Amino acid sequence: MIRIEAQPWRAMVEHARRTYPNECCGAMLGVMDSGEKVVREALPLENAYAGAQASRYELRPEDLMAADRAARERHMDLIGIYHSHPDCDAYFSATDLRNSCPWYSFVVLSIQKGEFHHANSWLPNVEQTEAAKEELTY
Ligand SMILES: [Zn+2]
Numbered sequence: 001m002i003r004i005e006a007q008p009w010r011a012m013v014e015h016a017r018r019t020y021p022n023e024c025c026g027a028m029l030g031v032m033d034s035g036e037k038v039v040r041e042a043l044p045l046e047n048a049y050a051g052a053q054a055s056r057y058e059l060r061p062e063d064l065m066a067a068d069r070a071a072r073e074r075h076m077d078l079i080g081i082y083h084s085h086p087d088c089d090a091y092f093s094a095t096d097l098r099n100s101c102p103w104y105s106f107v108v109l110s111i112q113k114g115e116f117h118h119a120n121s122w123l124p125n126v127e128q129t130e131a132a133k134e135e136l137t138y
Pocket of ligand 1: 091108
């Protein structure tokens with residue numbers, strides 16, 4: 001179960017709307033609170049994908065490492081990754097699965113015609129063969 005606080009949630013939606021019609025991506029920093037993941041801060045990262053960014057995102061490993069460091073400096077953890085799906089549902093694609101890591105939550109925001117539509121959080125398994133839907137509140 002993952003809960004995103006109001007301030008980081010607004011930042012994520014705003015980031016996704018701003019980058020439309022391209023995909024945005026970023027890191028979610030937070031804490032574990034009695035078995036629940038709580039996102040306290042969203043850290044927008046650059047979509048480093050060299051091709052068409054309307055349907056793909058790529059994170060640089062060094063950006064992810066910097067996000068992890070930033071989290072620890074603030075006594076938090078890197079809880080997950082978010083990205084947007086412009087004019088597409090918030091499903092977890094085969095590419096998303098391939099590029100995932102099993103220890104993070106992956107929040108996908110569906111942006112339809114430039115406006116936020118819905119979101120889902122996904123938990124990939126260790127083999128990266130499937131992702132289970134995680135209960136998400138924001
Ligand atoms: Zn995706």
